[in-house]
Amino acid sequence: MAYVKIDAQLRTAAKGGNVEHYGLSSLRIGKPVADQLEFMEGLLPCPELPFHMPMVELPSGRVADLHLFADDDCVWLLFLDATAERDNKQRLQQKAYEMTLLQERERQLNEKLHSANEALRKSQEGLSREYQRAEALLLNILPASIAERLKAHKKIADNHAEVSVLFADIVGFTERARSVGAVTTLAILNYFFKAADRLSERHGCEKIKTIGDCVMVVAGLPTARSDHAQALAHYAVELRKAVKRESFAGEPIRLRIGIHSGPIVAGVIGKR
Structure with a gap:
């Protein structure tokens, strides 16, 4: 956790906590906060406090939930680490994306399997018709008992x-x-x-x-x-x-x- 105290003139009044973890070590006391933290530009002065900004990407590469609340004539900016939450969310999104790809792949394979089965069914029907025609032709030429013996290679x-x-x-x-x-x-x-x-x-x-x-x-x-x-x-x-x-x-x-x-x-x- 880290914090930044902002005075009535919207300047950095104090900082503390694990500021290195959040990349806040370079904040200079007495300088405008918006000039030092780009994500604060346009937020100050904040008309409604307390105010919550979830999952903010920081220059350090960390992700933090920001909480702003008033205390007399100053504003406190509190940083709570949400990097693990961000990483978990990204992993879930990646898994969901991979699952979507797998489902699409499964759908495509099922379509191909259906098409192959349909082609096989039609081929089998064609072979069956040809076999029946051959049977009819054979029975038209030879007695049934002789035709059966011929099919048995006798x-x-x-x-x-x-x-x-x-x-x-x-x-x-x-x-x-x-x-x-x-x-x-x-x-x-x-x-x-x-x-x-x-x-x-x-x-x-x-x-x-x-x-x-x-x-x-x-x-x-x-x-x-x-x-x-x-x-x-x-x-x-x-x-x-x-x-x-x-x-x-x-x-x-x-x-x-x-x-x-x-x-x-x-x-x-x-x-x-």
């Missing part, structure tokens, strides 16, 4: 003792395709193959592949059945009836159908 080469195989193609297709044009030819094939697919599901047969205007259908594999020949015969009859219901360029579709029953070896050959 070798596909099976012996089947009793199976029936059907081949069916359109009579005079090449000449007819030349005469009716590409659009009608495509419509004929689409109608024919759709009927083949629909009836294979109804009779429990498997359409193995198409070659040009020819379709290959089997009964008795991959799942064995004792009525394979009968099932394929019924399939053939209904396939002929189905294609006769529609005419293209004024002519119905006529089929050639061949069926053979016996043992076979069935497998997936090649990599593509």
Whole structure:
């Protein structure tokens, strides 16, 4: 603590206490206070006493709370050290600032994490859609049981003792395709193959592949059945009836159908 006594003429009348601590050692007795302490300029004479000035920065680098109070015809200026309070306040402000920076950094990281999660979700959805399309394509090409074995990286080469195989193609297709044009030819094939697919599901047969205007259908594999020949015969009859219901360029579709029953070896050959 330190003090300065100010007389009625606003001059330094006395000083005491730890004046060195507050940088007040150079104060000269009898000289105007405002000329020696810049922070007092404009405060004297003070119209209202007592008066308190908190956290005043002093030339010494210390911080003090200043208290002014009257005593007869003089004014006392009391210095109370507030440097520790100032330092604590600055530390708290620094911590608050650092906390604000951390919160902002956390917000930015959360935004990035959200964006990354959203991008990952969309990628997963895209992969899921591609996987479903691949699954649908695989099941469109191969029987479900064979597709599952392929996905498990198992070798596909099976012996089947009793199976029936059907081949069916359109009579005079090449000449007819030349005469009716590409659009009608495509419509004929689409109608024919759709009927083949629909009836294979109804009779429990498997359409193995198409070659040009020819379709290959089997009964008795991959799942064995004792009525394979009968099932394929019924399939053939209904396939002929189905294609006769529609005419293209004024002519119905006529089929050639061949069926053979016996043992076979069935497998997936090649990599593509």
